[in-house]
Amino acid sequence: MPRLLAFDTSTEHLSVAVRHGERLFTHSGAGGAQASSTLIPLILQLLAEAGLELAALDAIAFGRGPGSFTGLRTACSVAQGLAFGAGVPLLPVDTLLAVAEEARHAFGARQVVAVLDARMDQLYAARYDFDGGGALGGADSEPLLLAPEALEVPAGWSLAGNAFAAYGPRLAPAATRHEVLPTATAMLRLAPALLAAGRTVDAAHAWPLYVRDKVAQTTDERAAIKAAALAGPPVANQS
Incomplete structure:
Protein backbone atom coordinates (compact mmCIF):
# COMPACT_ATOMS: atom_id res chain seq x y z
CA MET A 1 0.00 0.00 0.00
CA THR A 95 -12.63 18.36 -4.77
CA LEU A 96 -16.01 17.40 -6.28
CA LEU A 97 -14.72 13.87 -6.88
CA ALA A 98 -13.69 13.77 -3.20
CA VAL A 99 -17.23 14.89 -2.25
CA ALA A 100 -18.74 12.11 -4.36
CA GLU A 101 -16.34 9.54 -2.86
CA GLU A 102 -17.26 10.65 0.66
CA ALA A 103 -20.95 10.17 -0.18
CA ARG A 104 -20.20 6.74 -1.66
CA HIS A 105 -18.20 5.68 1.37
CA ALA A 106 -20.47 7.09 4.08
CA PHE A 107 -23.91 6.52 2.54
CA GLY A 108 -23.45 3.95 -0.21
CA ALA A 109 -24.37 6.48 -2.92
CA ARG A 110 -23.27 5.15 -6.31
CA GLN A 111 -24.56 7.87 -8.63
CA VAL A 112 -23.81 11.29 -7.20
CA VAL A 113 -24.20 14.91 -8.18
CA ALA A 114 -21.51 16.59 -6.09
CA VAL A 115 -21.93 20.25 -5.19
CA LEU A 116 -19.94 22.84 -3.28
CA ASP A 117 -21.13 26.31 -2.33
CA ALA A 118 -19.35 28.76 -4.64
CA ARG A 119 -20.82 31.81 -2.86
CA MET A 120 -22.17 34.72 -4.93
CA ASP A 121 -25.41 32.71 -5.30
CA GLN A 122 -23.73 29.94 -7.31
CA LEU A 123 -22.61 26.31 -7.04
CA TYR A 124 -19.76 24.19 -8.28
CA ALA A 125 -21.19 20.89 -9.51
CA ALA A 126 -20.27 17.68 -11.32
CA ARG A 127 -21.77 14.20 -11.75
CA TYR A 128 -20.03 10.93 -10.83
CA ASP A 129 -21.26 7.42 -11.58
CA PHE A 130 -19.43 4.79 -9.51
CA ASP A 131 -21.47 2.01 -11.10
CA GLY A 132 -20.38 2.96 -14.59
CA GLY A 133 -16.99 4.52 -13.88
CA GLY A 134 -15.29 2.16 -11.46
CA ALA A 135 -13.19 3.47 -8.58
CA LEU A 136 -12.98 7.00 -9.98
CA GLY A 137 -16.66 7.57 -10.50
CA GLY A 138 -16.64 8.13 -14.25
CA ALA A 139 -17.29 11.87 -14.29
CA ASP A 140 -20.25 12.68 -16.54
CA SER A 141 -19.23 16.31 -16.86
CA GLU A 142 -16.46 18.77 -16.20
CA PRO A 143 -17.01 20.85 -13.04
CA LEU A 144 -19.62 23.52 -13.72
CA LEU A 145 -20.47 26.86 -12.13
CA LEU A 146 -24.21 27.51 -12.05
CA ALA A 147 -27.14 28.92 -10.12
CA PRO A 148 -28.84 26.58 -7.61
CA GLU A 149 -32.06 26.49 -9.65
CA ALA A 150 -30.13 25.43 -12.76
CA LEU A 151 -28.81 22.22 -11.18
CA GLU A 152 -30.29 19.04 -12.65
CA VAL A 153 -30.22 15.81 -10.64
CA PRO A 154 -31.23 12.70 -12.64
CA ALA A 155 -33.90 10.46 -11.17
CA GLY A 156 -32.38 8.00 -8.73
CA TRP A 157 -29.17 10.00 -8.24
CA SER A 158 -28.08 11.46 -4.90
CA LEU A 159 -27.05 15.02 -4.21
CA ALA A 160 -24.00 15.48 -1.97
CA GLY A 161 -22.02 18.43 -0.72
CA ASN A 162 -22.15 21.47 1.54
CA ALA A 163 -24.63 23.80 -0.18
CA PHE A 164 -27.94 22.75 1.39
CA ALA A 165 -28.01 25.23 4.26
CA ALA A 166 -27.23 28.10 1.92
CA TYR A 167 -29.76 27.32 -0.82
CA GLY A 168 -32.42 25.13 0.78
CA PRO A 169 -35.36 24.23 -1.48
CA ARG A 170 -33.84 26.14 -4.40
CA LEU A 171 -31.47 23.20 -4.81
CA ALA A 172 -33.12 20.06 -6.32
CA PRO A 173 -35.65 19.66 -3.47
CA ALA A 174 -36.75 16.16 -4.55
CA ALA A 175 -33.25 14.63 -4.52
CA THR A 176 -31.81 12.52 -1.70
CA ARG A 177 -29.26 14.70 0.07
CA HIS A 178 -26.00 13.86 1.82
CA GLU A 179 -24.20 16.59 3.75
CA VAL A 180 -20.51 15.83 3.14
CA LEU A 181 -17.24 17.66 2.50
CA ALA A 206 0.52 21.45 -10.22
CA TRP A 207 -2.18 24.10 -10.53
CA PRO A 208 -5.47 24.90 -8.81
CA LEU A 209 -8.74 24.26 -10.65
CA TYR A 210 -10.67 27.47 -10.17
CA VAL A 211 -13.68 27.07 -12.59
CA ARG A 212 -14.73 30.62 -11.69
CA ASP A 213 -12.38 33.31 -12.96
CA LYS A 214 -13.89 36.08 -10.87
CA VAL A 215 -14.11 36.23 -7.08
CA ALA A 216 -16.09 39.39 -6.39
CA GLN A 217 -18.53 41.80 -7.92
CA THR A 218 -17.46 45.28 -8.89
CA THR A 219 -18.89 48.26 -6.98
CA ASP A 220 -21.34 48.90 -9.85
CA GLU A 221 -22.43 45.25 -9.88
CA ARG A 222 -23.04 45.25 -6.12
CA ALA A 223 -25.04 48.47 -6.43
CA ALA A 224 -27.16 47.02 -9.26
CA ILE A 225 -27.87 43.85 -7.27
CA LYS A 226 -28.86 45.90 -4.20
CA ALA A 227 -31.13 48.15 -6.28
CA ALA A 228 -32.85 45.15 -7.87
CA ALA A 229 -33.45 43.58 -4.45
CA LEU A 230 -34.93 46.82 -3.08
CA ALA A 231 -37.17 47.19 -6.13
CA GLY A 232 -38.68 43.76 -5.61
CA PRO A 233 -40.15 41.54 -8.33
CA PRO A 234 -41.52 43.14 -11.49
CA VAL A 235 -45.22 44.04 -11.44
CA ALA A 236 -47.32 42.52 -14.22
CA ASN A 237 -48.91 44.94 -16.67
CA GLN A 238 -52.59 45.06 -15.78
CA SER A 239 -53.72 47.36 -18.58
Whole structure:
Protein backbone atom coordinates (compact mmCIF):
# COMPACT_ATOMS: atom_id res chain seq x y z
CA MET A 1 0.00 0.00 0.00
CA PRO A 2 1.46 3.42 -0.94
CA ARG A 3 2.70 5.85 1.70
CA LEU A 4 0.63 8.97 1.17
CA LEU A 5 -0.07 12.43 2.51
CA ALA A 6 -3.34 14.14 1.58
CA PHE A 7 -4.87 17.48 2.50
CA ASP A 8 -7.75 19.73 1.49
CA THR A 9 -8.39 23.41 2.27
CA SER A 10 -10.97 24.13 -0.43
CA THR A 11 -13.78 24.90 2.06
CA GLU A 12 -14.00 26.39 5.55
CA HIS A 13 -12.98 22.95 6.81
CA LEU A 14 -9.35 21.79 6.87
CA SER A 15 -8.63 18.08 6.45
CA VAL A 16 -5.25 16.30 6.58
CA ALA A 17 -4.45 12.57 6.49
CA VAL A 18 -1.39 10.33 6.27
CA ARG A 19 -1.40 6.67 5.32
CA HIS A 20 1.54 4.46 6.29
CA GLY A 21 0.81 0.84 5.44
CA GLU A 22 -2.42 -0.13 7.19
CA ARG A 23 -2.22 2.79 9.61
CA LEU A 24 -4.14 6.00 9.07
CA PHE A 25 -3.48 9.32 10.84
CA THR A 26 -5.99 12.15 10.44
CA HIS A 27 -6.81 15.66 11.51
CA SER A 28 -9.84 17.80 10.74
CA GLY A 29 -10.80 21.23 11.97
CA ALA A 30 -11.41 24.85 11.09
CA GLY A 31 -9.84 26.02 7.86
CA GLY A 32 -10.54 29.23 6.02
CA ALA A 33 -8.12 32.03 6.85
CA GLN A 34 -6.40 29.85 9.47
CA ALA A 35 -5.35 27.19 6.98
CA SER A 36 -2.32 29.04 5.65
CA SER A 37 -0.72 29.18 9.11
CA THR A 38 -1.82 25.81 10.50
CA LEU A 39 -1.53 23.44 7.53
CA ILE A 40 2.24 22.86 7.49
CA PRO A 41 2.55 22.30 11.27
CA LEU A 42 -0.34 19.81 11.11
CA ILE A 43 1.26 17.96 8.20
CA LEU A 44 4.58 17.69 10.05
CA GLN A 45 2.78 16.53 13.21
CA LEU A 46 0.92 13.74 11.39
CA LEU A 47 4.04 12.63 9.53
CA ALA A 48 5.88 12.42 12.86
CA GLU A 49 3.05 10.37 14.37
CA ALA A 50 3.21 8.05 11.36
CA GLY A 51 6.98 7.76 11.59
CA LEU A 52 7.46 9.04 8.05
CA GLU A 53 9.81 11.52 6.46
CA LEU A 54 8.53 13.62 3.57
CA ALA A 55 11.00 12.04 1.18
CA ALA A 56 9.65 8.58 2.04
CA LEU A 57 6.19 9.40 0.64
CA ASP A 58 5.08 7.87 -2.64
CA ALA A 59 2.93 10.92 -3.41
CA ILE A 60 1.30 14.00 -1.92
CA ALA A 61 -2.40 14.37 -2.75
CA PHE A 62 -4.09 17.76 -2.49
CA GLY A 63 -7.53 19.14 -3.24
CA ARG A 64 -7.01 21.16 -6.41
CA GLY A 65 -10.52 22.61 -6.61
CA PRO A 66 -12.95 23.95 -7.34
CA GLY A 67 -13.45 25.77 -4.07
CA SER A 68 -12.30 28.82 -2.13
CA PHE A 69 -9.71 30.76 -4.12
CA THR A 70 -7.57 31.37 -1.03
CA GLY A 71 -7.93 27.76 0.10
CA LEU A 72 -6.93 26.38 -3.30
CA ARG A 73 -3.88 28.62 -3.49
CA THR A 74 -2.88 27.54 0.02
CA ALA A 75 -3.18 23.83 -0.77
CA CYS A 76 -1.38 24.11 -4.09
CA SER A 77 1.48 26.26 -2.81
CA VAL A 78 2.06 24.03 0.23
CA ALA A 79 1.95 20.91 -1.96
CA GLN A 80 4.44 22.44 -4.40
CA GLY A 81 6.80 23.53 -1.65
CA LEU A 82 6.79 20.10 0.02
CA ALA A 83 7.17 18.29 -3.28
CA PHE A 84 10.04 20.47 -4.49
CA GLY A 85 11.89 20.02 -1.23
CA ALA A 86 11.38 16.26 -0.92
CA GLY A 87 11.36 15.24 -4.59
CA VAL A 88 7.92 13.63 -4.25
CA PRO A 89 5.29 13.60 -7.04
CA LEU A 90 1.99 15.40 -6.55
CA LEU A 91 -1.47 13.96 -7.01
CA PRO A 92 -4.05 16.71 -7.69
CA VAL A 93 -7.56 15.53 -6.76
CA ASP A 94 -10.76 17.23 -7.87
CA THR A 95 -12.63 18.36 -4.77
CA LEU A 96 -16.01 17.40 -6.28
CA LEU A 97 -14.72 13.87 -6.88
CA ALA A 98 -13.69 13.77 -3.20
CA VAL A 99 -17.23 14.89 -2.25
CA ALA A 100 -18.74 12.11 -4.36
CA GLU A 101 -16.34 9.54 -2.86
CA GLU A 102 -17.26 10.65 0.66
CA ALA A 103 -20.95 10.17 -0.18
CA ARG A 104 -20.20 6.74 -1.66
CA HIS A 105 -18.20 5.68 1.37
CA ALA A 106 -20.47 7.09 4.08
CA PHE A 107 -23.91 6.52 2.54
CA GLY A 108 -23.45 3.95 -0.21
CA ALA A 109 -24.37 6.48 -2.92
CA ARG A 110 -23.27 5.15 -6.31
CA GLN A 111 -24.56 7.87 -8.63
CA VAL A 112 -23.81 11.29 -7.20
CA VAL A 113 -24.20 14.91 -8.18
CA ALA A 114 -21.51 16.59 -6.09
CA VAL A 115 -21.93 20.25 -5.19
CA LEU A 116 -19.94 22.84 -3.28
CA ASP A 117 -21.13 26.31 -2.33
CA ALA A 118 -19.35 28.76 -4.64
CA ARG A 119 -20.82 31.81 -2.86
CA MET A 120 -22.17 34.72 -4.93
CA ASP A 121 -25.41 32.71 -5.30
CA GLN A 122 -23.73 29.94 -7.31
CA LEU A 123 -22.61 26.31 -7.04
CA TYR A 124 -19.76 24.19 -8.28
CA ALA A 125 -21.19 20.89 -9.51
CA ALA A 126 -20.27 17.68 -11.32
CA ARG A 127 -21.77 14.20 -11.75
CA TYR A 128 -20.03 10.93 -10.83
CA ASP A 129 -21.26 7.42 -11.58
CA PHE A 130 -19.43 4.79 -9.51
CA ASP A 131 -21.47 2.01 -11.10
CA GLY A 132 -20.38 2.96 -14.59
CA GLY A 133 -16.99 4.52 -13.88
CA GLY A 134 -15.29 2.16 -11.46
CA ALA A 135 -13.19 3.47 -8.58
CA LEU A 136 -12.98 7.00 -9.98
CA GLY A 137 -16.66 7.57 -10.50
CA GLY A 138 -16.64 8.13 -14.25
CA ALA A 139 -17.29 11.87 -14.29
CA ASP A 140 -20.25 12.68 -16.54
CA SER A 141 -19.23 16.31 -16.86
CA GLU A 142 -16.46 18.77 -16.20
CA PRO A 143 -17.01 20.85 -13.04
CA LEU A 144 -19.62 23.52 -13.72
CA LEU A 145 -20.47 26.86 -12.13
CA LEU A 146 -24.21 27.51 -12.05
CA ALA A 147 -27.14 28.92 -10.12
CA PRO A 148 -28.84 26.58 -7.61
CA GLU A 149 -32.06 26.49 -9.65
CA ALA A 150 -30.13 25.43 -12.76
CA LEU A 151 -28.81 22.22 -11.18
CA GLU A 152 -30.29 19.04 -12.65
CA VAL A 153 -30.22 15.81 -10.64
CA PRO A 154 -31.23 12.70 -12.64
CA ALA A 155 -33.90 10.46 -11.17
CA GLY A 156 -32.38 8.00 -8.73
CA TRP A 157 -29.17 10.00 -8.24
CA SER A 158 -28.08 11.46 -4.90
CA LEU A 159 -27.05 15.02 -4.21
CA ALA A 160 -24.00 15.48 -1.97
CA GLY A 161 -22.02 18.43 -0.72
CA ASN A 162 -22.15 21.47 1.54
CA ALA A 163 -24.63 23.80 -0.18
CA PHE A 164 -27.94 22.75 1.39
CA ALA A 165 -28.01 25.23 4.26
CA ALA A 166 -27.23 28.10 1.92
CA TYR A 167 -29.76 27.32 -0.82
CA GLY A 168 -32.42 25.13 0.78
CA PRO A 169 -35.36 24.23 -1.48
CA ARG A 170 -33.84 26.14 -4.40
CA LEU A 171 -31.47 23.20 -4.81
CA ALA A 172 -33.12 20.06 -6.32
CA PRO A 173 -35.65 19.66 -3.47
CA ALA A 174 -36.75 16.16 -4.55
CA ALA A 175 -33.25 14.63 -4.52
CA THR A 176 -31.81 12.52 -1.70
CA ARG A 177 -29.26 14.70 0.07
CA HIS A 178 -26.00 13.86 1.82
CA GLU A 179 -24.20 16.59 3.75
CA VAL A 180 -20.51 15.83 3.14
CA LEU A 181 -17.24 17.66 2.50
CA PRO A 182 -14.16 16.86 0.42
CA THR A 183 -11.90 15.11 2.96
CA ALA A 184 -8.29 13.98 2.96
CA THR A 185 -9.41 10.45 3.79
CA ALA A 186 -11.62 10.42 0.69
CA MET A 187 -8.58 11.45 -1.34
CA LEU A 188 -6.56 8.60 0.17
CA ARG A 189 -9.25 6.13 -0.88
CA LEU A 190 -9.18 7.56 -4.41
CA ALA A 191 -5.39 7.70 -4.58
CA PRO A 192 -4.61 4.08 -5.63
CA ALA A 193 -6.83 4.35 -8.73
CA LEU A 194 -5.50 7.83 -9.53
CA LEU A 195 -1.93 6.60 -9.20
CA ALA A 196 -2.68 3.61 -11.42
CA ALA A 197 -4.18 5.99 -13.99
CA GLY A 198 -0.94 8.02 -14.07
CA ARG A 199 -2.44 11.20 -12.60
CA THR A 200 0.66 12.36 -10.71
CA VAL A 201 2.41 15.56 -11.81
CA ASP A 202 5.69 17.30 -11.06
CA ALA A 203 5.47 20.19 -8.62
CA ALA A 204 6.04 22.70 -11.41
CA HIS A 205 2.89 21.49 -13.18
CA ALA A 206 0.52 21.45 -10.22
CA TRP A 207 -2.18 24.10 -10.53
CA PRO A 208 -5.47 24.90 -8.81
CA LEU A 209 -8.74 24.26 -10.65
CA TYR A 210 -10.67 27.47 -10.17
CA VAL A 211 -13.68 27.07 -12.59
CA ARG A 212 -14.73 30.62 -11.69
CA ASP A 213 -12.38 33.31 -12.96
CA LYS A 214 -13.89 36.08 -10.87
CA VAL A 215 -14.11 36.23 -7.08
CA ALA A 216 -16.09 39.39 -6.39
CA GLN A 217 -18.53 41.80 -7.92
CA THR A 218 -17.46 45.28 -8.89
CA THR A 219 -18.89 48.26 -6.98
CA ASP A 220 -21.34 48.90 -9.85
CA GLU A 221 -22.43 45.25 -9.88
CA ARG A 222 -23.04 45.25 -6.12
CA ALA A 223 -25.04 48.47 -6.43
CA ALA A 224 -27.16 47.02 -9.26
CA ILE A 225 -27.87 43.85 -7.27
CA LYS A 226 -28.86 45.90 -4.20
CA ALA A 227 -31.13 48.15 -6.28
CA ALA A 228 -32.85 45.15 -7.87
CA ALA A 229 -33.45 43.58 -4.45
CA LEU A 230 -34.93 46.82 -3.08
CA ALA A 231 -37.17 47.19 -6.13
CA GLY A 232 -38.68 43.76 -5.61
CA PRO A 233 -40.15 41.54 -8.33
CA PRO A 234 -41.52 43.14 -11.49
CA VAL A 235 -45.22 44.04 -11.44
CA ALA A 236 -47.32 42.52 -14.22
CA ASN A 237 -48.91 44.94 -16.67
CA GLN A 238 -52.59 45.06 -15.78
CA SER A 239 -53.72 47.36 -18.58
